[in-house]
Amino acid sequence: MSFDGQLPPKMRLLRAAAELLAKSAGAAVSTRQITQLAGVTAPTLYHHFGDKEGLFDAVVAAGFEEYVAGERDFAPSGQPLVDIRRMWDNHVQFGLAQPELYLVMFGNIRPESRPAIVADAEGLLEEMLNKAAAAGQLNVQPREAARSILAANVGVTLMLIAEPAAERNLELSTMTRDAMIFAVSRDQGRDAGAEDSGKSSVVVAAIALNAALQASHSDQLTSSELKLFLEWLHRISTSSTS
Amino acid sequence: MSFDGQLPPKMRLLRAAAELLAKSAGAAVSTRQITQLAGVTAPTLYHHFGDKEGLFDAVVAAGFEEYVAGERDFAPSGQPLVDIRRMWDNHVQFGLAQPELYLVMFGNIRPESRPAIVADAEGLLEEMLNKAAAAGQLNVQPREAARSILAANVGVTLMLIAEPAAERNLELSTMTRDAMIFAVSRDQGRDAGAEDSGKSSVVVAAIALNAALQASHSDQLTSSELKLFLEWLHRISTSSTS
DNA sequence: TCAGTTCATATAGCGTTGCTATAGGTGCTA
DNA sequence: TAGCACCTATAGCAACGCTATATGAACTGA
Numbered sequence: 288m289s290f291d292g293q294l295p296p297k298m299r300l301l302r303a304a305a306e307l308l309a310k311s312a313g314a315a316v317s318t319r320q321i322t323q324l325a326g327v328t329a330p331t332l333y334h335h336f337g338d339k340e341g342l343f344d345a346v347v348a349a350g351f352e353e354y355v356a357g358e359r360d361f362a363p364s365g366q367p368l369v370d371i372r373r374m375w376d377n378h379v380q381f382g383l384a385q386p387e388l389y390l391v392m393f394g395n396i397r398p399e400s401r402p403a404i405v406a407d408a409e410g411l412l413e414e415m416l417n418k419a420a421a422a423g424q425l426n427v428q429p430r431e432a433a434r435s436i437l438a439a440n441v442g443v444t445l446m447l448i449a450e451p452a453a454e455r456n457l458e459l460s461t462m463t464r465d466a467m468i469f470a471v472s473r474d475q476g477r478d479a480g481a482e483d484s485g486k487s488s489v490v491v492a493a494i495a496l497n498a499a500l501q502a503s504h505s506d507q508l509t510s511s512e513l514k515l516f517l518e519w520l521h522r523i524s525t526s527s528t529s
Numbered sequence: 530m531s532f533d534g535q536l537p538p539k540m541r542l543l544r545a546a547a548e549l550l551a552k553s554a555g556a557a558v559s560t561r562q563i564t565q566l567a568g569v570t571a572p573t574l575y576h577h578f579g580d581k582e583g584l585f586d587a588v589v590a591a592g593f594e595e596y597v598a599g600e601r602d603f604a605p606s607g608q609p610l611v612d613i614r615r616m617w618d619n620h621v622q623f624g625l626a627q628p629e630l631y632l633v634m635f636g637n638i639r640p641e642s643r644p645a646i647v648a649d650a651e652g653l654l655e656e657m658l659n660k661a662a663a664a665g666q667l668n669v670q671p672r673e674a675a676r677s678i679l680a681a682n683v684g685v686t687l688m689l690i691a692e693p694a695a696e697r698n699l700e701l702s703t704m705t706r707d708a709m710i711f712a713v714s715r716d717q718g719r720d721a722g723a724e725d726s727g728k729s730s731v732v733v734a735a736i737a738l739n740a741a742l743q744a745s746h747s748d749q750l751t752s753s754e755l756k757l758f759l760e761w762l763h764r765i766s767t768s769s770t771s
Numbered sequence: 772t773c774a775g776t777t778c779a780t781a782t783a784g785c786g787t788t789g790c791t792a793t794a795g796g797t798g799c800t801a
Numbered sequence: 802t803a804g805c806a807c808c809t810a811t812a813g814c815a816a817c818g819c820t821a822t823a824t825g826a827a828c829t830g831a
Contacts, residue, residue: 296809328810329790333807339789374763390704394636401691428703434688435705442684448678451780462669466712467705560818570781571819578781581818714772 298336299325307344310389318342343391350388351404352455354381359410368468374412375464381462382444383455389448393441405441409433416471424472432471439467536765537568539577547588560584585633591628593646596623600653605771611717617682617706624686625697631690635683649685653676658713666715671749674713681709 294302303325307316318339322332336342346492350416364370382389392404413433422430443463499511545567545631549558560581564574579585599619606612624631634646651672658671658678667674685705689697 315788317787319787330811331809360637405688405691431700431704434701435685435708438684438688438701439681439705439709440684441687442680442682444688445679445683446647449647458673458679459676461707462673463680466677467681469706470708470711471706476800514691557817559816561816572782573780575819 296325296327296331300335301343301349303364304342304399305349305388307347308343308391309385313387313388313390324493340403347388347391347404350385351392354378354392355407357381358408363418367415368417368423368424370467370470371412372464374415375436375468376460378408378440379444379447379457379460382448386448389444399460405437411436412437414423420473427471435471436467439463469518477513530666535671538567538569538573542574542577542584543570547591549632550585550588550633551627553629588726589630589633589646592627593634593649596620596634597649597653605660609657609664610666610714612657613654613661613710614679616657616708618702620650620682621686621689621699621702622689628690631686647679651679654679661714667713667726668712668715676707677713681705703720706738720771 300321300474304316304321305369307320307324318329321342322329325332332339332342336345357380358374361370361373365511380523382393393401409430410433413429416425416429416432416436419425425432443460447457493512546563549566550561554573560571560574561745563584564571564745567574574581578587588621599622600616603615606615624635634645634651647721652675654677655671658674661667662671669677685702689699689701757762
């Protein structure tokens with residue numbers, strides 16, 4: 288009974304639906320729950336929103352405006368690719384902050400209304416990527432880049448939402464983000480396809496690591512650890528191949 | 530009435546559910562539809578599968594076996610990164626061929642059963658990435674690479690499913706695919722936003738050695754030595770990012 | 772051979788769901 | 802005051818997921 292009183296029934300329905308949607312961890316939300324919380328009866332809902340999906344669409348529209356506001360909120364840094372990175376992070380953060388709403392927006396429930404929202408989100412990205420393209424920083428068409436980045440962004444966010452909050456490792460996001468931004472940006476050295484030589488082995492890898500370790504003065508191990516480590520490496524790398 | 534007759538009711542229920550799930554374009558499928566098509570009554574369903582979700586889980590399990598079979602079907606090319614690319618394409622193709630099943634598997638309906646399937650799919654990728662790592666072709670931990678690639682793969686597939694079949698542009702998939710594979714692979718000129726060029730050779734070598742050691746059961750070290758060795762390797766190979 | 776047990780299916784119906792046919796109340800303009 | 806939109810409530814329908822109970826079929830051990 289939180290929304291009795293001053294607000295018009297339409298608003299009360301919207302807020303009640305949003306609240307129940309946010310609380311119910313993925314479970315279904317019934318119109319009876321919504322109307323009861325809003326303090327109205329069923330026909331009021333259907334008068335204002337047509338049907339249950341219409342109400343949810345309205346909730347999503349409100350959520351999407353919040354999302355768009357977040358995507359536009361920061362001051363442009365002057366470096367479009369940096370701004371793209373912020374948009375990515377904002378996207379992930381929005382998804383983790385409001386997972387239920389995010390799932391309704393970008394998940395696959397109700398596939399009909401999804402494309403419109405995806406297209407809007409794509410537009411936001413593309414807008415920014417156009418600036419990057421204008422600055423000569425883009426390797427591909429802004430539209431293709433936007434689609435690709437958004438797809439990866441959604442995939443990452445869905446995966447993060449799906450796993451328990453305690454285990455969430457945001458490095459998945461940063462790593463994928465940088466990979467995608469790098470892929471569409473210019474100034475990259477060579478391309479991905481080629482592989483070198485072929486089969487490696489414990490020995491080859493050990494030799495490489497040995498050389499690299501001695502050259503770089505890694506501080507990940509103490510000196511005594513390093514000594515023993517190198518001894519083992521030597522033992523491995525001088526043994527017969529397998 | 531397609532499944533009357535010879536097959537046992539359990540199989541008839543499974544096939545009826547799969548068929549209705551595939552036909553209904555995203556719409557809900559009722560138990561009454563399923564049982565009617567299977568030619569049985571309601572309690573039979575609940576006797577065999579517990580509840581509706583149990584039946585759907587069984588359908589998903591069957592679909593997932595098909596998916597796994599597809600992921601393993603081709604002969605390894607000897608070039609792990611090429612095989613990763615095939616796995617990506619197979620993933621997308623599976624999603625487009627059976628969108629409803631895919632949405633149940635990788636979409637967000639029923640978030641409880643999702644992580645298990647995602648983990649399995651991740652395992653398939655990681656398995657192959659371990660070979661790449663053993664060959665010194667990987668820039669990051671195979672597990673992280675698998676998570677990142679799978680997230681992007683799911684995101685792309687969902688986006689392709691969401692848009693009308695006529696407008697589907699598979700270039701979105703190939704572009705994102707190559708971007709992700711390139712990002713986790715070695716032999717790239719420099720990397721995205723970060724620097725750390727000096728240490729990266731240590732990291733790559735450590736990752737390769739780690740994978741190779743675990744795969745080869747080397748007998749150059751005692752088991753206790755090996756344990757400590759691997760722990761140090763892990764420390765080195767996870768020390769790069771921030 | 773036959774009672775006992777288990778498995779598999781059917782009959783009938785419960786409670787809840789999304790939704791609506793109908794009607795009544797409210798406030799505005801003429 | 803009459804008329805007319807607009808908004809909301811009463812009551813209830815068909816479809817939903819699911820189950821208490823009962824019946825048949827198949828097997829088991831004496």
